[in-house]
Amino acid sequence: MLIMNKKIFLAHNSCLNAAYDLNVLRAGIEAAGHQLVDRPELADEIVFSGCSVREHWVDDAINQLDQARLRSPEARIVITGCIANTSRQIVQSRMTGGQLSFLPIQEVLLENSELSFAEVDRRLSQEGGNSFEPATANGLHSLRRRVGETKYRILAMLDEEDRRHGTHFVRNYRQTTKGFVFYDEQESCEMITVTRSCPYQCSFCNIPLGRGDFVSVPLQDIVAKAQAAVANGRHHIILIGDEVGNYGIKTGGARFPEMIQAVLSLHPSVTISIRYIEPKPFLKYFEKLLFWGKAGRLQLLYISLQSGSQRLLKAMRRGYDIDRIAKALREFRQSCPTILYGNWLVGFPGEQEEDFQATVSLVRDLDFHINVAIPFSPRPGTPAWVMADQVDPAVIDIRVNTLTEVASELKVALMSQYLAPIASSQCSAILELVWLAEYEQYVPNDQLPAPRPVIPLVLRNS
Known part of the structure; x- marks a missing residue:
């Protein structure tokens, strides 16, 4: 039975893909006449979408759920997202008592609105210029914040230089920096989910379990959204999926190249960013991707290689030859202005x-323009959970810090090219902060190295 006029608080610590789906839920709840509140203590019902890709994020989700229960002990708590499918027993064991429900997000929407998730998604425009980060003001304390104080200080300094020199340093930094890309896009764009879940079975990953069966959004729905965006002056289309390169498999319909071409054909100025494409479809469609990249139609590709070791890639069940993919990516990097994120x-x-x-x-x-070092976290239910030769966490920390240092060096070198026109003293001050900003994404503030010498969400129906 549908209960009307509920007060509902929404929160999450999830990825862009799940945050997008939470916005669909938000729109459906509002369409049904419920009131969305900005503090858990005002709510009759709390809906939390949780990430389970790492143990750290499961702990963070449980911490936020504990906060919610403390602040609103009588409210019903509904847990959705990957954590509901992969970590239910862990959550239940650490949160005793109270009203806990575990539901797929589609069922949460049906329960509160009797609306189809696909239909709400079809009608909803998710524009850029809004943050997809977890909201914290008057809400819950989330650890999953991708943009901190240092990055905002960098923006302020770059903005000052842009005003002085008529340059585009802010744009350069935003377009090549984790946290701003996807989650806090300021330039006009449209986000469109085109696939959900992943058809691969990598030995370390629980996304197929967390997200369910791999599905592709109908091509006509994607094109209709993109067409409406272009009509409203948004020519940058961000295609979202846990794996976009396998779009259309097992449907008998359009596949990845046809889907991309259908969007690009809407207008000569349309550009596309893709989050994510796996190495295997990247190789399969390399010539087409290279063509679109050289033509300036691909703004960004998010492609994760995971390792440079062929031995480990085999154990991970990644299924590609690292030398072959590296050769293709070298050519792509040298030939195209496309931003590469891995x-x-x-x-x-x-x-x-x-x-x-x-x-x-x-x-x-x-x-790559953006590199993210991710510490391995064994996930229950995956083959890697029970593998022998687990690496000492202290060794993992050292290696993550080492790779983060490499990523920081590459980022400083990239920004040095952009900042060449400005005075060396100001350039050095900015680059020191760039170094620190890259580092503080991955390690606690008390482990930050000393500075090195420089060598609200708005949704609308379309």
């Missing part, structure tokens, strides 16, 4: 120093 998994079971150094060498060689 994750690197550190500390997978059995990782030896030579494996790690192979990753370090590849990171330096490929020189």
Whole structure:
């Protein structure tokens, strides 16, 4: 039975993909006449979408749920997102008593509105210019904040230089920096989810379990959204999926190249960013991607290689030849202005120093614009959970810090090219902060190195 006029508090600590889906839920709840409140103590019901890709984020989710219960002990708590499918027993064991429900986000929407998730998504425009980060003002304390004080200080300094020189340093920094990319886009764009979940079964990943069966959004829905965005002056289309490169498999319909071409064909000025494409479809469609990249139609590709060690990639069940993918990416990086964004998994079971150094060498060689070092976290239900030769967490920390240092060096070198026109003293001050900003994404503030010498969400129906 549908209960009307509820007061509902929404929160999350999830990725962009799940945050996008939470916005669909938000729109459906509002359409049904419920009131969304900004503090848990005002709520009859609290809906939390949690991440489970790392143990750290599961702990963070449980901490936020504890905060919510403390502040609103009578409210019903509904847990959705990946954590509801992968970590239910862990959450239940650490949160005794109270009203806890675990539901897929589609069922949360149906329960509160009797609306179809696909239909609400179809009608909803999710524009850029809004933050997809967890809201913290009057809400819950979340650890998953991607942009801190140092990055905002950098923006302020770059903005001052832009005003002085008529340059575009702020844009350069925003477009090549984790946290601003996707989560806090300021330039006009449209976010469109095109796939959900992943068809691969990597030995370390619980996304298929957390997100369910791999599905592709119908092509006509994608094109209709993109067409409406273009009509409203938004020509940058961000295509979202846990794996976009396998779009259309097992549907008998359009596949990845046809979907991309259908969007690009809407207007000559349309550009696309893709979050995420796996290496295997990148290789499969390399010539097309290279063509679109050279033509300036691909603004960003998020592609995660995870390791430079072929031995570890086999154990991870990644299924590609690292030398072949590296060769293709070198050509792509040298030929196209496209921004490359990649994750690197550190500390997978059995990782030896030579494996790690192979990753370090590849990171330096490929020189992506954005590199993210991610510590391995064994996830229950995955093959890696029970693998022998688990790496000592202290060793993982050291290696993450080492790879983070490499990523910081690459970022400083990139920004040095952009900042060449300004005075060396001011350039040095900015680059010191760039170094620190890259570092503080991954390690506690008390572990930050000394500065090195420089060598609200608005949704609308379309």
